[in-house]
Amino acid sequence: MSQIKCTDLTLGYGAQEIVTGLSFEVNAGDYLCIVGENGSGKSTLMKTLLGLTKPLSGSITFGDGVTARSIGYLPQQTDVQRDFPASVREIVLSGCLGRDGFRPFYSKADKALAARSMERMNITDLSRRCYRELSGGQQQRVLLARALCATEKLLLLDEPVAGLDPKVTAEMYELIESLNKHDGVTVIMISHDIANSLPYASHILHIGSDIFFGTRQEYLDKTHLDQAHLDKTRFAQKEGTDRE
């Protein structure tokens, strides 16, 4: 059974349709990369999957232990308050709240989970620091650690590398890949940076005037992108990180 199955979705706001006839499914352990031009509706799809906006028609079914409420996500434009006084640890812990219902305080398990998420993101030493004083890349990792507290199974990432320099971008991709490969987290990632993100993906969803959904190989065959070229970019990128 798939974790997410979308059938004939129409996305949009009010009367305005943005994407129609969208069908795809995501299985446990997949790494789905969503690509498309600016304004094609990628973020809208994400918000719809999260239940923040309603689909105009069509259905979304969750399964395999995933519910609409057990998805961790990293938004494209964070609504987070830029000058909010919050320590890294407080923010990461707040990812546990969805599961807690009305329980007023964090449990031992919550705290352990937060500590583990911070470790995975390499931000344990930042845990007492103030969020607003961190660099963009550090902030992204904090929000990713928070997302990990909200889920064990499925992560939705909306342009997680926007605004990061090439080196930090590469690190971010490595982190996400290790979550996918080693921890078995399903990843759905929106990206503009096709050349660099494609190598990691198992499936591609292209939305826009023509919709494509399939494995990476099918996408490459269809678009005639050269696999060797992609491997080369990826290799160069890895070297960049290794040199550190």
Add this chain to the structure above:
Amino acid sequence: MNDLFATLGFYLEKPFVINALIVGVLIALCSSLLGVTLVLKRYSFIGDGLSHVAFGAMAIAAVLGLTNDMPLVLTITVVCAVLLLRMGKNAKIKGDAAIAMISVGALAIGYLLMNIFNTGSSNLSGDVCSTLFGSTSILTLSTFDVWMCIILSVIVVLFFVLFYNKIFSVTFDESFARATGQRAGLYNLLIAIVIAVIIVVSMQLVGSLLISALVIFPALSAMRVFKSFKSVTICAAIVSVVCALIGLFTSILAGTPVGSTIVAADIAVFALFSLIGAVTKRNA
């Protein structure tokens, strides 16, 4: 100096002074707790609007000749808080405009009512002035007022402690809270109601025009120096209580108006904390 302490000792034996101190400290504590949320969620406008609504409600209570106006004022203010929150989401009337409408409207109607039904005897401008800026009424609190204040304060503090993590979460990132299954709508509603309660309670201390200062200054001061939500909250509470005590004693000894003295103390602390914040930042 000895004189000063003698006077202070003299006052501290009076039950009405003790009452005023209890009420003052409780109000200062409650009003500081939601300060950070109010500032960052742009709820400070709502807070401002609600204080005017509370003024209008007090006028209505006065017209009806109620001796205990608190229950009526509380009900009206809470209802308006819920309405304002709903209107904020309504695209047709922009949130800010709605708040301005309600708050200025309430102010006008309140003053009008007080004028029309002025029973002749009392001094109207004095009444209005004391509802707007707070008065010596803090020294003439009835037992009912004191108990009401204690009960409401306990409710506010209890709410804050039990919902502390949730308040943090919906203030920091409401979309994330919503997307991961936290009941953000409910928490927003509760926060709005508690803000209304805080405003009604605080009105007794500083009057309706100065409430925002009481709510916002301690939080802003704490934010200059501290970096985590917890430390900011604790610091704001301490600052607020200390300023209230300074203001109360000063006003008892020097005969200055309570509300404005407390706010002046808050402003002084804000200036001090801004300085400390600037210096530590430079040295960091």
